[in-house]
Amino acid sequence: MALSHLAASASRSSSLLKPLSSGLSLRRSISGDNSPLTVETSVPFTSHQCEAPSRSVETNPKELLTFFRDMALMRRMEIAADSLYKAKLIRGFCHLYDGQEAVAVGMEAAITKKDCIITAYRDHCTFVSRGGTLLEVFAELMGRQAGCSKGKGGSMHFYKKDSNFYGGHGIVGAQVPLGCGLAFAQKYSKDETVTFALYGDGAANQGQLFEALNISALWDLPAILVCENNHYGMGTAEWRAAKSPAYYKRGDYVPGLKVDGMDALAVKQACKFAKEHALKNGPIILEMDTYRYHGHSMSDPGSTYRTRDEISGVRQERDPIERIRKLILSHDLATEKELKDVEKEVRKEVDDAIAQAKESPMPEPSELFTNVYAKGLGVESFGADRKEVRATLP
Amino acid sequence: MGFRNIIGRRLGLGLVRRRKPFSTATCDGDGNGNAKSINLYSAINQALHIALETDNRAFVFGEDVSFGGVFRCTTGLADRFGKARVFNTPLCEQGIVGFGIGLAAMGNRAIAEIQFADYIYPAFDQIVNEAAKFRYRSGNQFNCGGLTIRAPYGAVGHGGHYHSQSPEAFFCHVPGIKVVIPRSPRQAKGLLLSCIRDPNPVVFFEPKWLYRLAVEEVPEHDYMLPLSEAEVIRQGSDITLVGWGAQLSVMEQACNEAEKDGISCELIDLKTLLPWDKETVEASVRKTGRVLISHEAPVTGGFGAEISASIVERCFLRLEAPVARVCGLDTPFPLVFEPFYMPTKNKILDAIKATVNY
Numbered sequence: 001m002a003l004s005h006l007a008a009s010a011s012r013s014s015s016l017l018k019p020l021s022s023g024l025s026l027r028r029s030i031s032g033d034n035s036p037l038t039v040e041t042s043v044p045f046t047s048h049q050c051e052a053p054s055r056s057v058e059t060n061p062k063e064l065l066t067f068f069r070d071m072a073l074m075r076r077m078e079i080a081a082d083s084l085y086k087a088k089l090i091r092g093f094c095h096l097y098d099g100q101e102a103v104a105v106g107m108e109a110a111i112t113k114k115d116c117i118i119t120a121y122r123d124h125c126t127f128v129s130r131g132g133t134l135l136e137v138f139a140e141l142m143g144r145q146a147g148c149s150k151g152k153g154g155s156m157h158f159y160k161k162d163s164n165f166y167g168g169h170g171i172v173g174a175q176v177p178l179g180c181g182l183a184f185a186q187k188y189s190k191d192e193t194v195t196f197a198l199y200g201d202g203a204a205n206q207g208q209l210f211e212a213l214n215i216s217a218l219w220d221l222p223a224i225l226v227c228e229n230n231h232y233g234m235g236t237a238e239w240r241a242a243k244s245p246a247y248y249k250r251g252d253y254v255p256g257l258k259v260d261g262m263d264a265l266a267v268k269q270a271c272k273f274a275k276e277h278a279l280k281n282g283p284i285i286l287e288m289d290t291y292r293y294h295g296h297s298m299s300d301p302g303s304t305y306r307t308r309d310e311i312s313g314v315r316q317e318r319d320p321i322e323r324i325r326k327l328i329l330s331h332d333l334a335t336e337k338e339l340k341d342v343e344k345e346v347r348k349e350v351d352d353a354i355a356q357a358k359e360s361p362m363p364e365p366s367e368l369f370t371n372v373y374a375k376g377l378g379v380e381s382f383g384a385d386r387k388e389v390r391a392t393l394p
Numbered sequence: 395m396g397f398r399n400i401i402g403r404r405l406g407l408g409l410v411r412r413r414k415p416f417s418t419a420t421c422d423g424d425g426n427g428n429a430k431s432i433n434l435y436s437a438i439n440q441a442l443h444i445a446l447e448t449d450n451r452a453f454v455f456g457e458d459v460s461f462g463g464v465f466r467c468t469t470g471l472a473d474r475f476g477k478a479r480v481f482n483t484p485l486c487e488q489g490i491v492g493f494g495i496g497l498a499a500m501g502n503r504a505i506a507e508i509q510f511a512d513y514i515y516p517a518f519d520q521i522v523n524e525a526a527k528f529r530y531r532s533g534n535q536f537n538c539g540g541l542t543i544r545a546p547y548g549a550v551g552h553g554g555h556y557h558s559q560s561p562e563a564f565f566c567h568v569p570g571i572k573v574v575i576p577r578s579p580r581q582a583k584g585l586l587l588s589c590i591r592d593p594n595p596v597v598f599f600e601p602k603w604l605y606r607l608a609v610e611e612v613p614e615h616d617y618m619l620p621l622s623e624a625e626v627i628r629q630g631s632d633i634t635l636v637g638w639g640a641q642l643s644v645m646e647q648a649c650n651e652a653e654k655d656g657i658s659c660e661l662i663d664l665k666t667l668l669p670w671d672k673e674t675v676e677a678s679v680r681k682t683g684r685v686l687i688s689h690e691a692p693v694t695g696g697f698g699a700e701i702s703a704s705i706v707e708r709c710f711l712r713l714e715a716p717v718a719r720v721c722g723l724d725t726p727f728p729l730v731f732e733p734f735y736m737p738t739k740n741k742i743l744d745a746i747k748a749t750v751n752y
Contacts (some may be wrong), residue, residue, distance in 0.1 A: 014664060057618075090555070091552045092552045092554045092729060093554065093557065107611070143729060143730040150695070151728060151729075152730070152731075153729065154554055154726070154729045154730075156556070170512075170554075170555060170556035171512075171513065171515075171556060172485055172513075200486040202484075204486060205484035205485050205486050205487060205489075206485060206486055207488050209487055232455075233484075233485055234458065235458060235461070236457075236482060240482060241482070241484040241485065242484065300437075304461075325508070345459070362730060363730060363731075365731070365734055367731070368725060368728055368734050368735065369481060369723075369725060370721070370727070370733040372724070372725050
């Protein structure tokens with residue numbers, strides 16, 4: 001797959017190496033700078049009912065290095081979650097995002113924390129990109145108090161109110177009408193923000209999606225529906241479930257854009273374009289062509305419905321982290337060793353977070369009853385015979 | 395005689411069997427002929443094989459059923475009967491049930507699978523407003539009696555909010571459909587075949603915890619068990635316990651413990667929740683004077699409430715103690731708190747003793 005080609009600014013960036021490398025000897029991590037860099041996306045965008053944005057993406061070394069670090073962190077986090085699950089420290093369901101990191105990272109780069117994101121259950125990395133800490137992630141996965149949902153949600157229910165991350169939903173497709181509702185509130189409040197409602201190729205066949213699309217288009221809501229198309233709805237390939245796997249066209253009267261979801265810069269460009277579009281013209285669909293290396297969840301080996309060759313093929317050709325690594329190296333923004341150091345650092349961070357999360361206690365038994373209703377409108381609890389022990393709980 | 399993990403033992407002792415006018419079943423579930431020891435999902439699989447074999451207008455469809463389903467209940471069906479009769483649907487529960495109603499309305503047997511009962515709610519409108527009322531509102535011109543909806547329900551130890559729910563109470567509130575819940579492999583095969591052949595739309599909830607755990611001798615031939623007939627699976631004289639599905643084995647353990655304290659418990663498996671067999675339960679309560687109902691679903695508005703109200707109506711003067719309900723708590727089905735939420739053996743035992751000593 002075609003990577004970037006060096007633009008004229010390459011010569012500029014090499015002259016900046018000196019200050020970069022001198023900075024390196026002081027700090028433990030490379031930070032890069034903001035000098036502009038233009039990179040071409042891997043493939044051009046395909047559009048439906050709108051003008052596709054340009055293939056040339058404005059970026060800078062700092063951003064690329066941040067992309068690398070963030071994606072490496074997410075990758076390491078997901079793999080660690082895999083081991084924790086197998087060690088039975090994480091129970092229940094666990095849906096891993098490795099392979100799809102570029103979508104989370106690219107989207108975040110194009111928007112602010114005031115914009116809302118809502119997604120389905122494959123939410124660990126989206127949570128992190130919204131500012132969630134590793135401790136909150138691992139504690140929540142293990143059902144501990146330090147988790148983002150106080151241990152009551154688990155893998156599928158991560159939320160972060162202060163950065164407008166509306167989670168974390170178990171029922172397929174149900175989050176999309178919700179997302180459009182968020183967009184409606186944003187339009188009402190006139191604060192120039194948008195909502196990204198993410199869903200998968202499996203959910204694209206849910207009726208409620210079309211209801212949400214119709215309403216959003218009717219009322220010109222700043223809603224961006226993002227289909228993270230990893231080509232498999234659990235074990236069902238997209239061509240078996242959908243008459244038209246061109247999900248970006250499914251909106252019919254709603255414009256759409258197909259994006260290479262393994263290219264963080266393409267994702268960033270598309271999201272920036274979508275935000276501008278949504279604020280002016282109402283809803284737009286983004287289809288992110290992406291891939292997950294793991295199976296649907298930890299109970300799915302992921303190899304009964306696709307070949308190992310396919311998985312390793314994608315890993316070799318389209319891996320989002322490798323793409324950024326090659327970009328960084330070809331532009332001389334960092335050395336191979338420095339990138340490896342970042343990965344080592346990230347690994348340590350993840351291990352430390354896990355150790356800390358393990359220290360966190362399980363929620364108190366009384367937490368079983370909290371937050372069923374708003375505080376004060378109590379839930380009653382009875383002893384086994386309903387006669388003696390009776391308490392009104394928070 | 396617990397029926398979880400039993401191998402080579404036959405259940406069905408103490409059967410109370412009475413023919414009802416609206417039951418369509420032939421009762422041959424006593425294991426005449428060859429019986430093999432199999433688990434719940436295999437029993438359901440057998441029932442589906444027989445259903446498709448004996449009626450060439452029967453179809454099985456749902457998410458991922460083609461390769462065998464996430465619980466293996468539909469293994470081998472696609473290979474044997476072909477893709478035209480056993481096929482996958484896209485991820486759309488409302489569409490699946492609506493489609494099934496249409497198929498059934500044309501006289502076919504539509505056996506729809508909803509992957510987890512927790513996901514049945516998008517189809518709730520179709521079931522309640524379309525399936526249940528079709529015969530009624532068309533003055534019997536049309537009906538979707540050939541529709542059977544199967545869904546795994548209930549706690550499984552680590553399911554959390556959306557893989558553990560017991561939604562039977564919502565459907566018991568809808569005249570026009572039937573709700574059936576088996577407790578064991580042999581029951582499941584017979585009941586499922588009855589449901590499929592029943593001329594009314596049926597929602598069949600399968601206790602997912604028992605898919606592998608429950609093993610029983612199941613006859614290999616075609617047999618049906620009657621709907622709307624409760625079964626007394628343990629005779630007793632001090633208190634009547636009423637339950638269904640996976641909860642029965644927990645109740646049975648409580649009964650065994652209570653017996654050590656000299657309390658003789660009668661245990662009834664309701665089997666069909668709508669329309670439910672009031673006569674059998676009433677007869678038992680007239681004998682014992684006490685009743686305890688247990689289910690995993692939250693206590694408020696659970697089906698136990700209906701049973702309690704009906705029994706009190708019918709047996710008020712005979713009752714020696716208030717009707718006890720040992721059920722799930724009034725919270726969403728929790729994640730880490732599952733052991734606290736569930737109506738466990740000890741909670742039931744506690745309630746048995748309190749009721750008997752009232």
